[in-house]
Amino acid sequence: MSSWSGARHTLGRVCPLLCLLSALAASSVGAAAVFINEIHYDNAGSDRGEAVEVAGAAGTDLAGWSLVAYNGGIAAPAPYATLALSGQIPDLQAGFGVLGFAWQEGASERGASERGALQNGAPDGIALVAPGGVVAQFLSYEGTFTAAAGPAAGMTSEDIRVDESGATPLGDSLGLAGVGTEYADFRWAPAAPASFGDVNPGQILGTPVASDWPVFALQGAGHRSPHEGEWVSSAGIVTAVSRLGFYLQDPAGDGDPATSDAIFVYTGSVYTGSVYTAESPSVAVGDRLELRGLVAEYVPGGPRTGNLSVSELVDPEIDRVIERGVALPAAVVIGPGGRLPPSEVIDDDALTEFLPELDGLDFYESLEGMRVVVVDAVAVSPLRSSGELVTVAGRGAGATGMNSRGGITLTEGDMNPEGIHIDLRWKGGPGVHGEIGVGDWLGEVEGVFSYRYGAFVLLVTRPVAPRSAALAAERSDLVRGEEQLTLATFNVENLDPGDGERFDRLARQIVGGLRSPDILALQEVQDDDGPVVSEIVSAGETLAILVASLAAAGGPDYRALEIPPVAGADGGQPGGNIRVVYLYDPTRVSPVAGSLRRLGGEDGSAGAVFAGSRKPLVARFRFEGREFLLVNLHLSSRLGSDPLFGARQPPRVGGAPRRAAQAAVVRAELDAVLVAEPDLHVVVLGDMNDFGFSEPLRILRTPARPGLPALGDPSEGLASVERYSYLYGGNSQQLDHILVTPALSEVSEIDIVHLNAEFHDAASYHDPVLVRFDLRAVPEPQSAAQRAGSLLVLAALRAVAVRRPRRFPRSAIASNLSPSSPGPRKNLVDSRQDLGG
Numbered sequence: 001m002s003s004w005s006g007a008r009h010t011l012g013r014v015c016p017l018l019c020l021l022s023a024l025a026a027s028s029v030g031a032a033a034v035f036i037n038e039i040h041y042d043n044a045g046s047d048r049g050e051a052v053e054v055a056g057a058a059g060t061d062l063a064g065w066s067l068v069a070y071n072g073g074i075a076a077p078a079p080y081a082t083l084a085l086s087g088q089i090p091d092l093q094a095g096f097g098v099l100g101f102a103w104q105e106g107a108s109e110r111g112a113s114e115r116g117a118l119q120n121g122a123p124d125g126i127a128l129v130a131p132g133g134v135v136a137q138f139l140s141y142e143g144t145f146t147a148a149a150g151p152a153a154g155m156t157s158e159d160i161r162v163d164e165s166g167a168t169p170l171g172d173s174l175g176l177a178g179v180g181t182e183y184a185d186f187r188w189a190p191a192a193p194a195s196f197g198d199v200n201p202g203q204i205l206g207t208p209v210a211s212d213w214p215v216f217a218l219q220g221a222g223h224r225s226p227h228e229g230e231w232v233s234s235a236g237i238v239t240a241v242s243r244l245g246f247y248l249q250d251p252a253g254d255g256d257p258a259t260s261d262a263i264f265v266y267t268g269s270v271y272t273g274s275v276y277t278a279e280s281p282s283v284a285v286g287d288r289l290e291l292r293g294l295v296a297e298y299v300p301g302g303p304r305t306g307n308l309s310v311s312e313l314v315d316p317e318i319d320r321v322i323e324r325g326v327a328l329p330a331a332v333v334i335g336p337g338g339r340l341p342p343s344e345v346i347d348d349d350a351l352t353e354f355l356p357e358l359d360g361l362d363f364y365e366s367l368e369g370m371r372v373v374v375v376d377a378v379a380v381s382p383l384r385s386s387g388e389l390v391t392v393a394g395r396g397a398g399a400t401g402m403n404s405r406g407g408i409t410l411t412e413g414d415m416n417p418e419g420i421h422i423d424l425r426w427k428g429g430p431g432v433h434g435e436i437g438v439g440d441w442l443g444e445v446e447g448v449f450s451y452r453y454g455a456f457v458l459l460v461t462r463p464v465a466p467r468s469a470a471l472a473a474e475r476s477d478l479v480r481g482e483e484q485l486t487l488a489t490f491n492v493e494n495l496d497p498g499d500g501e502r503f504d505r506l507a508r509q510i511v512g513g514l515r516s517p518d519i520l521a522l523q524e525v526q527d528d529d530g531p532v533v534s535e536i537v538s539a540g541e542t543l544a545i546l547v548a549s550l551a552a553a554g555g556p557d558y559r560a561l562e563i564p565p566v567a568g569a570d571g572g573q574p575g576g577n578i579r580v581v582y583l584y585d586p587t588r589v590s591p592v593a594g595s596l597r598r599l600g601g602e603d604g605s606a607g608a609v610f611a612g613s614r615k616p617l618v619a620r621f622r623f624e625g626r627e628f629l630l631v632n633l634h635l636s637s638r639l640g641s642d643p644l645f646g647a648r649q650p651p652r653v654g655g656a657p658r659r660a661a662q663a664a665v666v667r668a669e670l671d672a673v674l675v676a677e678p679d680l681h682v683v684v685l686g687d688m689n690d691f692g693f694s695e696p697l698r699i700l701r702t703p704a705r706p707g708l709p710a711l712g713d714p715s716e717g718l719a720s721v722e723r724y725s726y727l728y729g730g731n732s733q734q735l736d737h738i739l740v741t742p743a744l745s746e747v748s749e750i751d752i753v754h755l756n757a758e759f760h761d762a763a764s765y766h767d768p769v770l771v772r773f774d775l776r777a778v779p780e781p782q783s784a785a786q787r788a789g790s791l792l793v794l795a796a797l798r799a800v801a802v803r804r805p806r807r808f809p810r811s812a813i814a815s816n817l818s819p820s821s822p823g824p825r826k827n828l829v830d831s832r833q834d835l836g837g
Contacts, residue, residue: 033056033057033060033181033182034054034055034056034057034060034062034065034089034128034130034136035054035055035056035128035136035137035182035183036052036053036054036055036067036126036128036137036139036183037053037054037055037098037175037176037186037200038051038052038053038098038100038173038174038175038176038194038195038196038200039051039052039053039126039139039141039160039173039174039175040052040164040172040173040174040194040196041103041117041118041119041120041121041124041141041164042118042120042121042163042164042165042166042168043164043166043168043169043170043171043172044166044167044168044169044170045170047104047117047118047120048104048170049102049104049170049171049194050102050103050104050117050118051100051101051102051103051173051194051196052067052083052100052101052103052126053098053099053100053101053175053196053197054067054085054089054098054099054101054128055089055096055097055098055176055205056089056096056097057089057095057096057181058089058090058091058092058095058096058097059088059089059091060088060089061087061088062085062086062087062088062089062099063085063086063131064130064131064132065084065085065128065129065130065131066082066083066084066085066128066129067082067083067085067101067126067127067128067129068081068082068083068126068127068129068150068151068152069081069082069083069103069118069119069124069125069126070124070125070126070127070140070145070147070150070152070157071119071124072123072124072125072140072143072144072145072157073119073122073123073124073145076148076149077125077145077146077147077148077149078147078148078149078150079127079149079150079151080119081116083101083103085099085101087099092198092199092205093199093204093205093206094204094205094206094207094208095206096181096205096206097199097205098197098198098199098205099197100196100197103117103118104116104117104118120166121141121142121143121163121164122142122143123140123141123142123143123144123145123157123159124140124141124142125138125139125140125141125145125147125157126138126139126140127139127147127150127151127152129151133151135151135152135155137158137183138152138155138156138157138158139157139158139159139160140157140158140159140160141159141160141162141163141164141174142159142163143159144156144157144158144159145157160174160188161188162174162188162189162190162191164191168191169191169304171193171194172191172192172193172194173191173192173193173194173195173196174188174189174190174191175188175189175192175194175195175200175203176188176189176200176203177189177200177201177202177203177314178202178203178204178294178314178315179203179204179208179231179294179315180204180205180207181205181206181207186203187268189202190302191302192302192303193303201229202229202294202296202314204229204231204294208231209231210231210232210233210292211227211230211231211232211233212232212233212234213227213232213233213234214234214235214250214254215234215235215236215248215249215250215260215261215262215263216250216253216254216256216259216260216261217254218232218234218263218295218311218313219259219260219261219262219263219311219368219369220259221256221258221259221354221366222354222365223308223309223351223354223362223365224297224309224311225295225297225311227295228295228296228297228311229294229295229296230294230295231292231293231294231295232292232293232294232295232313233290233291233292233319234248234263234290234291234292234293234313235250235288235289235290235291235322236248236249236250236251236262236263236288236289237249237250237251237286237287237288237326237328237329238283238284238285238286238287238288238289239262239285239328239329239371239448239461240285240428240447240448240459240461241281241283241284241285241428242426242427242428242459243427243428244266244267244268245264245265245266245267245268245281245312246264246265246267246281246283247262247263247264247265247369247448248262248263248264248265248289248291248313248369249261249262249328249329249369249370249371250262250329251288251326251329252329253329257339257356257366258354258356258366259366260365260366260367260368260369260370261329261370262368262369262370262371262448263311263312263313263368263369264310264311264312264313264369264450265281265291265293265312265313265316266296266298266312266313266314266316267281267316268314268315282318283318283321284324285328286324286325286326286327286328287321287323287324287326288321288322288323288324288326289318289319289320289321289322290318290319290320290322291313291316291317291318291319292316292317292319293313293314293315293316293317294313294314294315295311295312295313296311296312296313296314297309297310297311297312298310298312298314299647300451300452300453301453305453305454305643305646306454306642306643306646306647306648306651307451307452307453307454307643307646307647308361308365308451308645308646308647309647310368310450310451310452311368311369328371329371330371331370331371331372331373331446332367332370332371332372332373333372333373333375334372334373334374334375334393334420335374335375335376335377335393335394335397336375336376336393336394336397336398337375338375339363340393340394340397340398340418341360341363341364341393341417341418341420342357342358342359342360342363342417342418343398343399343400343414343416343417343418344400344413344414344415344416344417345358345359345360345417346359346360346361346415346417346644346645346649347359347360347361347362347649347650348649349649350649350650351647351649359417360417360418360645361417361645361649363417364449364451364456364645365456367449367456368449368450368451368456369448369449369450370448370449371446371447371448371461372446372447372448372449372458373444373445373446374391374393374420374422374444374445374446374458375393375394375444376393376394376395376397376441376443376444377391377392377393377420377422377441377442377443377444377445378391378392378395378396378406378439378440378441378442379391379406379436379437379438379439379440379441379442379466380392380406380407380408380419380438380730380732381407381419381438381727381729381730381758382435382436382437382438382727382758382759382760382762383424383432383435383436383437383760384760386423386425387423387424387425387426387432388421388422388423388424388425388457389421389422389424389436389730390408390419390420390421390422390729390730391419391420391422391442391445391730392408392418392419392420393418393420395441396408398418399416399418400414400416400418401414401416401721402721403721403722403724403732404721404722405438405439405471405754405758406438406439406469406471406758407438407439407724407727407732407758408730408731408732409720409721409722409723409724409731409732409733410691410724410731410732410733411693411720411721412691412693415644415731416730416731417645419729419730419731420458421455421456421457421458421729421730422445422447422457422458422459422460423447423457423458423459423460424460424464426459426460428459428461429447429459429460429461430460430461430462430463430464431463432460432463432464432466434466435760435761436466436760437468437469437471437758437759437760438469438471438727438758438759439469439471439758440466440467440468440469440471441466441467441469442464442466442467443464443465443467445458445460445462445464446460446461446462447459447460447461447462448461451645453643454643454644454645454646454729455643455644455645455729456645471758471759473509473513473754473755473759474513474751474753474754474755475512475513475515475753476513476514476515476751476753476770477751478515478749478751478770478771478772479515479772480515480516480517480518480588480772481774482624483624483774483775483776484772484773484774484775484776485518485519485588485589485623485624485628485772485773485775486514486515486517486518486519486770486771486772486773487517487518487519487520487521487630487683487685487738487770487771487773488510488514488517488519488520488521488768488769488770488771489520489521489522489523489632489685489686489687489736489737489738489768489769490510490514490520490521490522490523490736490764490766490768490769491522491523491524491634491687491736491764491765491766492506492522492523492524492525492546492764493524493763493764493765493766494524494526494530494531494572494573494576494578495522495524495525495526495542495546496526496527496528496529496530496531496542496576497528497529497530497541497542497545498530499530502763503545503546503549504549504552504553505763506546506549506763506764507546507549507550507552507553507555508553509755509756509763509768510550510553510555510768511550511553511554511555512553513753513755513768514753514768514770515770516550516554516555516556516585517770518584518585518588518589518623519582519583519584519585519589519621519630520558520582520583520584521580521581521582521630521632521685521686522580522581522582522583522632523578523580523614523632523634523686523687524572524578524634524687525539525542525543525562525578525579525580525581526539526542526572526573526576526577526578527539527542527564527575527576527577528540528541528542529575530575530576531573531574531575531576532575533568533574533575534567534575535567536567536577537564537565537566537567537577538564539562539564539577539579539581543560543562543581543583546583547559547560547583550583556585556587556588557585557586558583558584558585559583559584559586560581560582560583561581561582561583561584561591561596561617561619562579562580562581562582562617563579563596563597563598563615563617564577564579565577565579565614565615569611569612570612570613570614570615571612571613571614571636571637572614578614578634579614579615579617580614580615580616580617580632580633580634580686581617581632582617582619582630582632584621588623589621589622589623590621590622591619591620591621591622592619592620592621592622592627595618595619595620595629596617596618596619597617597618597619598615598616598617598618599615599616599618599631599665599666599669600613600615600616600662600665609658609661609662609664609665610662610665613634613635613636613658613662614633614634614635616631616632616633616634616662616666616686617631617632618630618631618632618669619632623775624775626681626775626778627680627681628681628682628683629670629673629680629681629682629683630682630683630684630685631666631669631670631682631683631684631685631686632685632686633662633666633684633685633686633687633688634686634687634689635655635659635662635663635686635687635688635689635690635696636655636658636659636662636689637654637655637689638653638654638655638689638690639654639655640652640654640655641653641654641655642654644729653690655689656690656694656695656696659688659689659690659694659696660695660696660699662696663695663696663697663699663700664699664704666684666700667699667700667702667703667704668704670682670684670703670711671703671704671705671708674703674708674709674741675705675708678708678709679743680741681740681741681743681744681778682711682740682741682744683738683739683740683741683744683771684700684711684737684738684739684740685737685738685739685769685771686736686737687735687736687766688700688735688736688737689735690735691733691734691735692713692715692716692723692734692737697713697737697739700739701713701739709741709742710742711739711740711741711745712739712740712741712742712744712745712748713737713738713739714738714740714745714748714749714750714771715734715737715738715750715752715769717750718750718752722752723752724752724757724767725752725757725766725767725768725769726757726765726766726767727757727758727765732757732758734752735766736752736766736767736768736769737769738750738769738771740771740773743778744773744778746777746778747773747774747775747777747778748771748772748773749771749772749773749774750769750770750771750772751769751770751771752767752768752769752770753767753768753769753770754767755767755768
């Protein structure tokens with residue numbers, strides 16, 4: 001991977017006029033061929049390894065040359081340190097080479113002095129000074145300034161337009177990339193692994209001779225080009241043009257479905273005097289041309305994102321346009337009658353084998369850059385503001401995991417590689433009119449395949465006319481009754497007083513869609529000034545607006561229970577101080593006085609596992625003479641997860657160990673309670689940020705002490721493809737859960753009410769989950785004395801059963817000790833398997 005591969009699509013490659021003039025002036029003393037090639041001035045933690053590298057013709061003696069560091073952030077910018085250079089530039093490549101110079105004391109033998117560290121910018125600069133005091137270059141980072149003193153006095157610096165920060169990993173640097181013999185031939189690339197003392201990856205010094213290869217040979221059968229780092233010549237037809245380059249495809253191809261016949265040609269961007277703007281390619285769709293360029297692997301966002309790389313031709317030189325307006329190569333058909341992507345496996349060999357027919361990741365790589373048409377495409381995600389959505393071909397033909405509402409559900413072992421990401425609003429595409437939701441039909445979708453930010457994406461090149469499936473928001477039929485308690489969990493997505501009409505939309509969903517549950521467990525309720533960093537942590541105004549909106553929508557006069565966090569201690573959007581909250585209908589349920597508490601609070605009782613994360617809110621409620629213990633959770637986020645279609649396989653799941661540790665704390669608390677109160681009804685609900693088959697959910701369900709009850713998951717009564725409350729990357733998935741003790745599990749009815757995740761105009765990205773408990777089938781709780789008496793009766797009956805099994809069969813004993821079995825109910829769950837029965 002090239003060290004300059006990163007977010008360089010906003011960078012330039014040409015030197016401003018001032019730099020050219022200074023280089024020309026320096027040429028009078030033989031300085032034009034010497035230039036700054038690499039810089040490191042800042043990194044995470046204590047700055048280390050700071051250095052500057054120069055490049056030039058081999059044999060150049062640097063005696064008499066110097067690097068002068070400038071403080072550009074003062075009223076009269078002036079030098080603060082000087083480094084005298086020495087040595088001869090070695091021949092590393094075609095008569096050119098580089099020499100690196102450590103800036104900090106003790107960093108290496110070369111250049112060690114009392115200079116201290118390079119300043120961290122905003123802005124600062126470095127002048128490369130030739131013998132005789134002529135400034136060969138005057139570069140700056142994080143802005144420009146005019147020097148008031150020193151060898152560059154009166155000169156305005158050239159901002160290299162890339163920078164390092166306090167988050168830059170140690171070992172990275174900023175370097176030039178491209179092909180050539182002098183500074184103007186190259187461009188600065190973002191921070192990437194340092195290469196002081198060697199030619200930068202992505203850089204060729206000298207004037208190389210191009211080797212001739214067809215495009216499909218440049219791609220090869222794999223995720224990286226076999227010709228990476230080579231200067232090559234090739235030919236093809238321009239199939240699509242973006243603001244940063246164009247797609248070039250061989251007109252015939254090699255007939256091998258494992259090798260792509262196309263490649264992206266990056267033309268870059270240009271410095272306009274104040275900002276970098278796109279350098280529009282001087283080609284058009286339908287041009288057949290010959291060109292030369294450097295084969296490189298570009299990683300969108302940089303290598304530390306975990307993204308795959310894209311094979312590209314960079315620093316292109318178009319030799320000639322052979323013909324214009326030619327017919328484009330035929331598009332590869334995806335769908336019935338053409339190729340179908342794998343439907344279950346993204347990758348199962350850690351990228352050690354290239355198997356496009358079996359692995360989804362390899363399938364899309366084999367189409368990188370090529371013209372493709374997806375036939376009978378159906379949306380399995382809504383169109384977001386970014387212009388991207390996910391589809392399946394052939395109205396879902398060959399797809400696994402299709403749910404009843406037209407989406408595609410992530411299940412254990414199946415991450416749905418058949419979901420095809422498309423971009424309708426990329427720069428260079430036709431755009432789209434109207435909105436798109438799950439189930440909408442798109443017909444034939446034509447474009448070129450690219451890869452960016454964790455997914456292969458089809459850049460649409462022909463207008464799409466979607467046809468609506470008219471998917472409607474759901475309205476639950478789980479209505480509360482005289483002895484029927486309803487509970488719901490709902491992530492309301494950073495709700496704060498500035499959200500205006502969103503309060504009314506959420507209220508209509510709660511009252512109309514959820515039928516006004518007795519108790520609502522909410523997540524992501526923000527404080528009264530929302531995402532403003534302040535000392536305000538109260539959410540009184542936020543909750544008052546929501547309660548008023550619920551009443552206006554025809555709901556009950558809810559009351560709120562919450563414990564405000566310490567400012568900045570619970571994570572989430574900076575300043576928002578999100579927390580979990582209960583709303584309850586006081587005409588139906590009543591909180592138990594003194595029961596409200598937070599786990600993992602500031603007293604440190606739960607260790608550090610909830611530091612910087614939402615604290616679970618525990619409360620007890622009474623309903624119809626029964627007591628319920630509720631735990632409202634919002635476990636740590638999945639931030640930092642590897643992309644599913646990324647370079648690390650299998651991908652790491654962000655936050656998983658921490659969520660498991662948080663789940664263990666919660667389960668330990670439950671076990672301690674259930675030892676003392678074995679008949680207590682317990683409900684754990686909230687945004688778990690993980691799937692039902694994940695380790696954190698397994699920990700929550702499973703008691704750590706033998707003999708204690710497991711928690712059942714009422715959603716297991718639904719088909720696996722119908723279990724989803726969230727939609728990400730085209731995958732419908734369940735992050736919001738309700739777990740209950742066995743007695744409740746036996747009488748639970750669950751409904752994941754699809755109101756948001758599938759729609760482009762969602763009030764929240766989460767769907768709420770609603771459960772109803774039919775308590776007519778649950779016996780009244782017993783006192784300690786009653787429990788002891790029941791145990792004596794049970795022991796006596798068992799003794800009789802042993803002596804006279806035919807008269808007292810086990811089923812008769814069970815019927816004498818339990819109420820009559822209730823009639824059929826929607827999605828009832830038998831949790832006996834959890835109890836070993």
